[in-house]
Amino acid sequence: xxxxxxxxxxxxxxxxxxxxxxxxxxxxxxxxxxxxxxxxxxxxxxxxxxxxxxxxxxxxxxxxxxxxxxxxxxxxxxxxxxxxxxxxxxxxxxxxxxxxxxxxxxxxxxxxxxxxxxxxxxxxxxxxxxxxxxxxxxxxxxxxxxxxxxxxxxxxxxxxxxxxxxxxxxxxxxxxxxxxxxxxxxxxxxxxxxxxxxxxxxxxxxxxxxxxxxxxxxxxxxxxxxxxxxxxxxxxxxxxxxxxxxxxxxxxxxxxxxxxxxxxxxxxxxxxxxxxxxxxxxxxxxxxxxxxxxxxxxxxxxxxxxxxxxxxxxxxxxxxxxxxxxxxxxxxxxxxxxxxxxxxxxxxxxxxx
Numbered sequence: 001x002x003x004x005x006x007x008x009x010x011x012x013x014x015x016x017x018x019x020x021x022x023x024x025x026x027x028x029x030x031x032x033x034x035x036x037x038x039x040x041x042x043x044x045x046x047x048x049x050x051x052x053x054x055x056x057x058x059x060x061x062x063x064x065x066x067x068x069x070x071x072x073x074x075x076x077x078x079x080x081x082x083x084x085x086x087x088x089x090x091x092x093x094x095x096x097x098x099x100x101x102x103x104x105x106x107x108x109x110x111x112x113x114x115x116x117x118x119x120x121x122x123x124x125x126x127x128x129x130x131x132x133x134x135x136x137x138x139x140x141x142x143x144x145x146x147x148x149x150x151x152x153x154x155x156x157x158x159x160x161x162x163x164x165x166x167x168x169x170x171x172x173x174x175x176x177x178x179x180x181x182x183x184x185x186x187x188x189x190x191x192x193x194x195x196x197x198x199x200x201x202x203x204x205x206x207x208x209x210x211x212x213x214x215x216x217x218x219x220x221x222x223x224x225x226x227x228x229x230x231x232x233x234x235x236x237x238x239x240x241x242x243x244x245x246x247x248x249x250x251x252x253x254x255x256x257x258x259x260x261x262x263x264x265x266x267x268x269x270x271x272x273x274x275x276x277x278x279x280x281x282x283x284x285x286x287x288x289x290x291x292x293x294x295x296x297x298x299x300x301x302x303x304x305x306x307x308x309x310x311x312x313x314x315x316x317x318x319x320x321x322x323x324x325x326x327x328x329x330x331x332x333x334x335x336x337x338x339x340x341x342x343x344x345x346x347x348x349x350x351x352x353x
Contacts, residue, residue, distance in 0.1 A: 006237035009215035012154045012174055014069045014131045016040030017348055018238035019228075020177075020217050021245045023073035023136070025049060025185065026309075027327065029252035030058065032245060034065035035340035048075040048136065049305060052120045059128045069131035071156065074121055075302070076138030076190070090299035094307055097290050115302055118144050132156050132175070137278070137301075138190040139171050156217070158188040161197045162207045169214055176212060177240055178204040180220020184243045184329035186280040186301075187271075194279045195271070202234065209235045223247075223335040225347050241347075243328055247335040248343055256321040260285065261332040269332065273297075275325035277304030283326035287311055 006018055021028075021036040023046035033043030045062065047055050055072075062070060118140055125133065133148050134156035148155055149172065156175045157168030165176045179188045180201025187194040199207075201220035208216045218231050219240030228239045246253050247261065264283045271281050274291040278301040282288065291298070291308070298304045311323040338346070345351065 003235070003237055005215040009175055009217075009237050012132070012215070013042050013071070015042050017344070017350075018217075018232075019344065019347060020044065020071075020219075020238055020240040022177075022219055022240045022242035023048070023134070023185075024242055024246050024251065024253075025327065026324065027246050027251055027253040027257070029250060030061035030065055032248060032250040032252065032340065033062050033070050034068075035248075035250050036245065036344070037066045037068035037070045039341055039344045041344060042069075042071055042132070044071040044073050044134065047072050047121065047125075048115065049302070050116070050121075052116050052124050055116075055121060055124050059125065059130075063128055067129070069129050071132040071134055072121075072125050072130050073134045073136060074118060075115055076118075076135045076140045086299065087303065089296070090303060090307060093294050093296045093298075094291070096294065097287070097311065114306075119147075122147055126151055134158060134177060136186065136188045139168060142171075145172055160187060160189045160194070161192070161199050162204075162211055164189070164191050165208065165212060165216070167191070169212060174214060175238075176208070176214060176216040178208060178216055178218050178220075180204055180218065182221030182330040183219055184246075184281050184332070185327040186276055186278050189279075201231070205231060205234045205236050221329045221331045223329070223331045225349070227331070228347055243332050244335050244343065244347075245340070246327070247332075247337050249337065249339045254321075257324075257326060258337060260321055260326050261328050261335065262337075264328065264333050266330075269328055269330060273304070275305065275308055277301035280325065281328060281330070283328045283332070285324075285326055286322040287324065 017040040019041035021043045023044050025046045028046055036043035132154040136158045154174040156177050157173035158177045159165040160179045168176055181198035201218055205218055215237045217238040217240045218236040222239055222241050223244040231239050247258055260283050268284050270284050271279050277298050
């Protein structure tokens with residue numbers, strides 16, 4: 001049975017089914033986002049680390065593959081510039097990892113670890129068929145939110161506990177994405193310590209049912225029909241999946257990346273700040289072990305991401321899995337490798353013509 005909040009969410013996002021493909025930094029693709037949209041779900045472009053030019057290119061690619069709407073995910077007010085002393089300290093710390101590579105430390109320093117400002121990103125995405133903009137790691141200014149509202153585009157606010165969700169609701173979010181502690185990738189916490197305030201997905205469902213008035217999406221460790229049926233049975237209007245779609249045929253993750261997730265166990269999946277400067281759940285690989293062995297602390301977010309990302313770019317394709325962040329939720333080893341069409345069919349029990 002479709003609840004009022006679920007019906008409202010489907011209408012706001014212009015989708016047929018309450019299945020949301022969550023942002024996949026460095027692992028999504030135009031094909032993935034378009035296929036999710038074409039099969040009635042909401043595909044999401046992870047655009048937080050992109051430049052405005054890269055965003056336009058990605059939106060052009062997606063729009064060429066679907067006439068259905070989709071979402072764009074951005075980072076909110078999280079630009080924390082490292083001063084020159086801090087960047088020098090971070091570069092000196094990470095330099096042993098780049099020994100023997102073709103990447104000069106001066107090149108890393110020139111990147112400065114900056115995100116593109118939100119107004120510039122909105123100027124670009126307003127030109128496309130975007131039904132929602134989601135925000136991670138905070139709440140943007142009222143002016144930014146008003147610009148989006150004026151366009152009739154839904155705002156999805158990411159939260160990891162109920163205080164954040166209620167704050168987002170007060171700020172006018174149309175939909176809340178609740179990230180359970182089981183989730184992959186960067187923790188979306190912006191109020192409190194990300195690890196001290198983490199809540200399981202099922203706890204968040206119970207709290208949201210009692211406290212939120214706007215529709216919500218629940219995520220965290222969901223990779224199959226049993227998981228999403230449990231969430232729906234407990235009253236969740238919609239579910240968000242990242243790792244399940246990362247493992248799909250259309251994702252931007254290569255087979256070595258997917259193998260690393262498939263063959264991982266409970267001892268291989270950790271939360272670390274080493275890849276981005278912010279706590280994130282990943283599969284442990286050689287590169288992470290090298291970073292963890294360094295003295296001192298990683299740079300702040302997002303500078304640490306821009307410092308470590310060239311580790312992957314410098315390597316041959318067969319080696320890149322050992323030199324990149326392997327975002328993964330706690331159930332990654334149980335996610336199947338399927339085409340999006342079949343994954344959606346199995347999640348929902350529907351047939352496509």
